[in-house]
Amino acid sequence: xxxxxxxxxxxxxxxxxxxxxxxxxFDDTATSTYNDVMSIIEAKIELLKIELTDRISFVGAxxxxxxxxxxxxxxxxxxxxxxxxxxxxxxxxGYLIVSLIFLSCxxxxxxxxxxxxxxxxxxxxxxxxxxxx
Numbered sequence: 001x002x003x004x005x006x007x008x009x010x011x012x013x014x015x016x017x018x019x020x021x022x023x024x025x026f027d028d029t030a031t032s033t034y035n036d037v038m039s040i041i042e043a044k045i046e047l048l049k050i051e052l053t054d055r056i057s058f059v060g061a062x063x064x065x066x067x068x069x070x071x072x073x074x075x076x077x078x079x080x081x082x083x084x085x086x087x088x089x090x091x092x093x094g095y096l097i098v099s100l101i102f103l104s105c106x107x108x109x110x111x112x113x114x115x116x117x118x119x120x121x122x123x124x125x126x127x128x129x130x131x132x133x
């Protein structure tokens with residue numbers, strides 16, 4: 001486009017072309033910006049879905065492992081109680097000794113050192129996530 005020299009003015013057709021080009025440029029810029037923002041939002045939503053799926057699968061795996069651990073501990077305690085009962089000559093004595101051990105642990109953690117277990121679990125969780133305290 002030829003720019004007007006001093007003293008010359010742009011004709012109505014040239015002004016209209018310049019305005020339409022400017023309007024088209026603004027329209028293209030706004031459209032591309034909107035599309036870029038929508039793409040970023042969609043990507044963040046997909047990333048959030050992936051992170052939530054990862055966390056849910058981690059919790060599910062932890063629950064399954066916890067159930068397996070509880071069942072294993074139950075069988076182990078039953079075995080220890082039966083063995084102790086065999087060694088003492090009466091099966092009920094083995095169960096009594098194992099129960100007394102658990103009751104004494106309960107008393108220790110509730111009456112004598114109530115914050116000990118909480119602090120141990122907190123330190124364990126913080127060390128898993130690499131937080132220094």
